[in-house]
Amino acid sequence: MEEQIYKRYDAGQVTETMLQEAAVLFNENYGVWGEQAASKFPKPGSRVRLGKDRLRSQYLPDNATCVYVRVTVDGQLAGNAFACHWTVKDKTVCWVTQLVVDRNYRERGLAKGLLNQLKQNGVDIYGLMSSHPAACLAAAKAFGGKTIDSIRTLQLGPIGKYAEEIMKASPISYVKDAKLRGNVFDPDDTSGLVSSVDSGFFVDHIEPLEALAWVREEIDWPLGDLFDGHEFLLILEARRRSQSRSTSRPKFGS
Ligand SMILES: CC(C)(COP(=O)(O)OP(=O)(O)OC[C@H]1O[C@@H](n2cnc3c(N)ncnc32)[C@H](O)[C@@H]1OP(=O)(O)O)[C@@H](O)C(=O)NCCC(=O)NCCS
Structure with missing residues (x-):
């Protein structure tokens, strides 16, 4: 039977070898540039690539609290995730x-499984x-708590209300600079977008x-819907099963 091992590291524990392996995983598996990327990025169809130094500077920046989790299957790196924590109005955000x-x-x-490893006590909001x-399905299941089928029961209202405040406070520039799009942000938006960001990231869709x-x-x-240069935006409040109503912390924005 195959052996799956998940491990979680604080940014300071991530070695150059681990980052080199993460770069290979990304370069071989993330995706390829789309047609519209032509003017700004490498050739459409070529692989989106990251080196280990950019992984360190963009995903484990010194000015932020970051976490790295990886899973090996029979000793082979099979997947990984980076996340960053920050606070907004005394709420702790964990952003994948x-x-x-x-x-x-x-x-x-x-x-x-990787996103489950990112879950921790004290986090109020996952994004x-x-x-x-x-x-998004994996995140809804891992972070959505009690509701097994949490993507179906996703609350869009809080995303519309608090996404801007949460994201503007991010130490990660592409999160901070992403433009919110969709009818949860603009009721007049009839484009088909609901909870999206225009990130200008023209990966092939x-x-x-x-x-x-x-x-x-x-x-x-x-x-x-999903438009070119856009991504879905998912923000979930952490659920705390063990807390009684009287001791649970107030919801974001209250
Ligand atoms: C997105 C990605 C990380 C998913 O990894 P994965 O290990 O296959 O995901 P999981 O097996 O945990 O599946 C999560 C859910 O998505 C569903 N799913 C996975 N791949 C799917 C696919 N190609 N089509 C439809 N549903 C899919 C699974 O059935 C599961 O749903 P369920 O729990 O309701 O059954 C992987 O496809 C990937 O690395 N893609 C390229 C990089 C990328 O796009 N990353 C996301 C950017 S943050």
Whole structure:
């Protein structure tokens, strides 16, 4: 039987070798540039790449509290995730900044397992920007707490209300600078976008759109359409099963 091992590291524990392996995983598995990327980025169809130094500076910056989790299957790196913590109005945010699973190990729960490792006491809000519906499904399951089917019961209202405040406080520039799009932010938006960001990240969407079509056959997908250069935006409040109503902390924004 194969052996899956998850490990979690604070930024200071992440070695150069681990980052080199993370760079290879990303470069071979993340995705390719889309057509519209042509003027600004490398050739459409070429792999989106990151070196270990950029991984360190963008995903484990000195000015932020960051965490790295990885899973090995029979000793091989099969997936990893980076996350960053910050506070807004005394609430602690945990934002997933990268999530990649090796193609050979997908659709067997590793993304959800990685995100489970990011869960910790004291976090009030979890967030993620991703073009891949599977990343959102995995996050909804890992962070959504009590409700097993949490993407179906996702509360969009709080995303519309608090996303800007949460994201503007981020030490990660692409989160801070992402433009909020969709009708949770603008009731007049009839484009089909619901909870999205325009991140200007023109990764090819063929694979995420195939996944979206498949997911939409199964469920009423709550985050809307996916446009080029855009990503879905998911923000979830941590649920605390063990707290009684009288001792639970007030909700964000209250
Ligand atoms: C997105 C990604 C991390 C998902 O990894 P994974 O290990 O396959 O995900 P999981 O097995 O944990 O699946 C999570 C959910 O998504 C569903 N799912 C996974 N891949 C899917 C696909 N291609 N189409 C439809 N649903 C899919 C799973 O069935 C599961 O849902 P369920 O729990 O309701 O059954 C992986 O596809 C990947 O690395 N993609 C490229 C990089 C990327 O887009 N990362 C996200 C940016 S943050």
